[in-house]
Amino acid sequence: MIARPFPKRLASALVPAVPYLWLILLFLVPFLIVLKISLSDPAVAQPPYKPVFDWNDVLGFLSQLDLENFETLVGDDLYLRATLSSVRIAAISTALLLLVGFPIAYAMARAPARHRPLLVALVILPFWTSFLIRIYAWVAILKPEGFLTQALMALGIISEPLSILNTETAVYIGIVYAYLPFMVLPLYATLEKMDDTLIEAALDLGCPPWRAFWAITVPLAMPGVVAGSLLCFIPAVGEFVIPDLLGGSETLMIGRQLWSEFFSNRDWPLASAVAILLLIILVVPIVIYRDVEARRLETRP
Amino acid sequence: MNRRLSLFNVTSLVLGFAFLYLPILLLVVFSFNASRLVTVWGGFSTQWYVALFRNEPLMEAAWVTLRIAFLSAILATVLGTLAALALTRYGRFPGRTLFTGMVYAPMVMPEVITGLSLLLFFVAIGLDRGFWTITLAHTTLTMCFVTVVVQARLMTFDRSLEEAAMDLGAPPLRTFFSVTLPLIAPSIVAGFLLAFTLSMDDLVIASFNAGPGATTLPIKIYSQVRLGLSPEVNAASAILIGIVAVGVATATLLSKRSALRTQRNAH
Numbered sequence: 001m002i003a004r005p006f007p008k009r010l011a012s013a014l015v016p017a018v019p020y021l022w023l024i025l026l027f028l029v030p031f032l033i034v035l036k037i038s039l040s041d042p043a044v045a046q047p048p049y050k051p052v053f054d055w056n057d058v059l060g061f062l063s064q065l066d067l068e069n070f071e072t073l074v075g076d077d078l079y080l081r082a083t084l085s086s087v088r089i090a091a092i093s094t095a096l097l098l099l100v101g102f103p104i105a106y107a108m109a110r111a112p113a114r115h116r117p118l119l120v121a122l123v124i125l126p127f128w129t130s131f132l133i134r135i136y137a138w139v140a141i142l143k144p145e146g147f148l149t150q151a152l153m154a155l156g157i158i159s160e161p162l163s164i165l166n167t168e169t170a171v172y173i174g175i176v177y178a179y180l181p182f183m184v185l186p187l188y189a190t191l192e193k194m195d196d197t198l199i200e201a202a203l204d205l206g207c208p209p210w211r212a213f214w215a216i217t218v219p220l221a222m223p224g225v226v227a228g229s230l231l232c233f234i235p236a237v238g239e240f241v242i243p244d245l246l247g248g249s250e251t252l253m254i255g256r257q258l259w260s261e262f263f264s265n266r267d268w269p270l271a272s273a274v275a276i277l278l279l280i281i282l283v284v285p286i287v288i289y290r291d292v293e294a295r296r297l298e299t300r301p
Numbered sequence: 302m303n304r305r306l307s308l309f310n311v312t313s314l315v316l317g318f319a320f321l322y323l324p325i326l327l328l329v330v331f332s333f334n335a336s337r338l339v340t341v342w343g344g345f346s347t348q349w350y351v352a353l354f355r356n357e358p359l360m361e362a363a364w365v366t367l368r369i370a371f372l373s374a375i376l377a378t379v380l381g382t383l384a385a386l387a388l389t390r391y392g393r394f395p396g397r398t399l400f401t402g403m404v405y406a407p408m409v410m411p412e413v414i415t416g417l418s419l420l421l422f423f424v425a426i427g428l429d430r431g432f433w434t435i436t437l438a439h440t441t442l443t444m445c446f447v448t449v450v451v452q453a454r455l456m457t458f459d460r461s462l463e464e465a466a467m468d469l470g471a472p473p474l475r476t477f478f479s480v481t482l483p484l485i486a487p488s489i490v491a492g493f494l495l496a497f498t499l500s501m502d503d504l505v506i507a508s509f510n511a512g513p514g515a516t517t518l519p520i521k522i523y524s525q526v527r528l529g530l531s532p533e534v535n536a537a538s539a540i541l542i543g544i545v546a547v548g549v550a551t552a553t554l555l556s557k558r559s560a561l562r563t564q565r566n567a568h
Contacts (some may be wrong), residue, residue: 015386015390016383016384016386016394016400018380019380019444020387022380022441022444023384023400023441026419027403027407027441030418030419030421030422033421033425037421103310103313104314104317106310107310107314107317111306119314121553122321125546125549126321126325128498129325129541129545130502131504132526133328133522133538133541134324134325136328136530137327137328137538139530140331140530147327147340177320177321177324180320180321184317230409231409234409234410235409235410235411237411238410238411238412238413240413241523245526245527255411255412255413258417259413262417263508268421272417275418278411278414279414282411286406290401290402290405290406293449294401294405
């Protein structure tokens, strides 16, 4: 390549540099601040934590850092229970999403090619409408005198009002509903590319349909299953809106805990420690997700 | 795959789409309910829409939300497009791994973490919470989505067009503006719309970064929903759903037209 004059090289270097610097400043640095504040003590002040960092006194800074907030997290079994229950709720929701999403994605992939863009658009469309509003819609459906009770009573299936709202079941319904496009689209993307002749060959050779499905369709759909599951599991662990609006007071989730430490108890250092805890739980799935996504985008024809 | 759908396939599609659309449909229908009881039909009425437009704090919040969404979507589109170009056209530049990590992480990161960390950052640099902090926070989140949308397009299009322009002596900047940009324009528009909707929709990050001077519509809706169902919220939701429906329809038509034009040019 011919060496370009300096101003042009500079202009060309700006393309990666500008977004890079932006992300360092507004994504990476804020993280380091969270880490720092999670190691400091709360104070009744504005902002409500003791500043621990002092450029003139690095040694003093290092000696003041303590793990007190993390000791609180370990000592109080509320946080352990919230962590376990978040992971459990997210895992069960992800399994439910696979169960609900796979048949839909499979049917979309088998539909005539000319109908597929419309089907994809129909799956994406709800995602464009407000998340908050879609969860709000379920409050009216699930509350004791809500639409679900009315419908089931009219059909004579139940005689007593159902009380699903403010239970963990409502949280599962909410997560499955809100995250369904994130599961269906990656599944559809892999299923659509699948070579149908493989199944035909298996069936011709006398393989029963269910075995052909397990031995061919499922393994080939695996990249979609992994991408979809991570795309649902990771944000679900830290979910706040769904457990807050649909779950009951006993539905413990770590995102909700962080919110209340911050907004109700105004304990910013403890909230930061909860954020770090949440991040530690999610760092492995996030790294796997990044690799899966980067590989998917970079190996595309 | 082009075989006929089995009964099971059809059932999955019908039930799936019913599950996705019924709640939204109920919400819109009951925004025209005359009764104050949100789940009991009391006749047709548009009174909640009238009440909504008379509700000044809510209108004020809606205006703030639109301004933030517009501004942050523009910033995110520029930054996201640059990031997509960096990821597809710059090969292995130093720190690329960190860069891809920072692009993909915010998309799956729980919003409570993003919201809290940005707030602590703004407090640390002494920026007052309000309009600008929400705008900057939303730009950071949504630029990553723009990057992925534009990157996907840059990956698939025919590089030989760019090479031809360069071979004919067009400087890189000129090649970008007269060859690359028109080709990736639909994905840039899609990225902008995505950024705009995500910003308009966001509750968690906005709550952390909102100040006394700037409250957004989702924050208002959330605080009303916590007090119970309200027909006014139904009306506000129906309007938002309407805006989105019109926006998506427009975007679909635009991309259809540009796809048709590309096809015609190819023949």
